[in-house]
Amino acid sequence: MSAKLSMDKLSIGCVCLPGGSIGNHTGAWRSMMPVFKHAACIGCRACELVCPEGCVFENPGKKHLVEKLKREIADRDFDPDYCKGCGMCAEECPVDDIDMGLEEK
Amino acid sequence: MAPQGRQEILEGAMAVAHAVARCRPEVIAAYPITPQTHISEELSTIVADGELQAEFVKVESEFGAASVCLGASAAGARAYTATSSQGLMLMAEVLWNIAGMRLPVVLACANRSVSAPLSIWCDHQDADSIRDCGVIQLHAEDAQEAVDQHVIAFKAAEDRRVLLPVMVNLDGFLLTHVFEPVELPDQALCDAFLGKYEALYKLDPGDPMSFGCFTEPDKCMEGRWMIHDACLRSAAVIEEVSAAFARTFGRNSGGLLEEYKSADADTVLVAKGSICGTIKDVVDELRDKGRRVGLVRIKTFRPFPRDRIVAAVRGAKRITVVEKGGSFGSGGVVTPELKDALYDAGLRIPVSGFCVQLGGREVAPDGIQEIIDRVEKGEQVHYEYFRLKKAILPDLVP
16 A cells, blocks of 8 residues: 555655655755856765755766866766755865855746 | 443543543653643553553653654554643644644643643633644533543544544543542443554554655645545544444533533523533523523534534524633634634624633633623623723733
8 A cells, every 4th residue: 555655646644655755846945056166076075965955966977187186086966856055065065166156047 | 440330439630541541542641731630640550550551651741742642643553642731832833743644643631721821720722722733622511521532532533534633622620620420431342442543554664654744835735635624524423433432332422512402592602611511500590580591512623513503503592602712812712713604604693702711710600690691681792801800900901
């Protein structure tokens, strides 16, 4: 019975299975949007760890060269479907490689 | 305890505790507050003595008590708590969640005034002020009804057509601390009547799920509507369960309304709770003198039995609500709901609302009679604090 539960068709008590909230696109709440500059990022993953939505990810096909480290680092990007624009990634980035910009819709 | 069919002289709260134990809740969580304390205190003794197999969870507050009941109910357990006044206020946030998650928690409210000014005595402002959250509210007139309404509460709450929390209201001190003849429900009958609670959904690490999930604006209204709809439809279930209770236990303690000599009455009083005992005495006296007075007693306040009340009062020349609560800055709580129902039914019967007994102020039969005399002389009041003592008000009050 529980295999049918989702938030597409409501259940008594609005019960859902793990992953059932995947359709809740919290990106609609956003007014500010992060801009990942892919310049100074040292790959520390602080942005991934502090993101309350878990929507910052490593973009496997993309890399940037960090002069100071003399090596390439995988790009981080965010999923606009879920990013609420809270700015925690930008606030915590130790090398100031994320800006927050006003999103115009 | 006495065998089936025998009355005992029990304190109201104690009687409720033993009735609850016979409903076999699996989890009880409560925090002491006057005048509820004897219910949870006695239940903790019953559990500690091994008479009831249940978890009695000692909590740090009523917020904790309600939260434990929420979690226990979501895990598929029959859960119970009891509170009063500030305790109910502290539970408020959780009660909205319990109702929204559609968990059939049963609780008692030993009705008590809400601070400030501080008062430990009875009125209905605690229960009235959480009327909007989806908790079904029953009101007992005496200890026997408080006992029986608990059995009805579990049965109705757990019905798949309902799945909502039910709160049994019993007037603090007036019912909790008074010794009355009470017949406790027989254990075997109670077991057969209630059966075991089988949850529709339950928390299980092997089959994880979340309750009351986040809804975007495109779904939230439907989530809320389901609560409203289930609460409205619970009226029929409460009547059905109450009738089954009467057949099984021989007592007519449930239902939505009691119509007491109101069928041919010119003056109909409307009230809920223990004050109805006093009103019935006055009705009897006035009937002896040939005056056509009656009482319609609200036994179920949520869902509000609109149609039943309209049908019960439609022949009256005047209606007088006697309530132990109100909404500051507006008026009564029961009075406007009654007027709302009458208006929709196209009835323009004059309705008066009297606020009595706030903070335990006694209203003896002479007070009820004074109210009846006044409205029968043609007076109509929107909402009046009855026998307000203006002499003790400060000079700053105009």
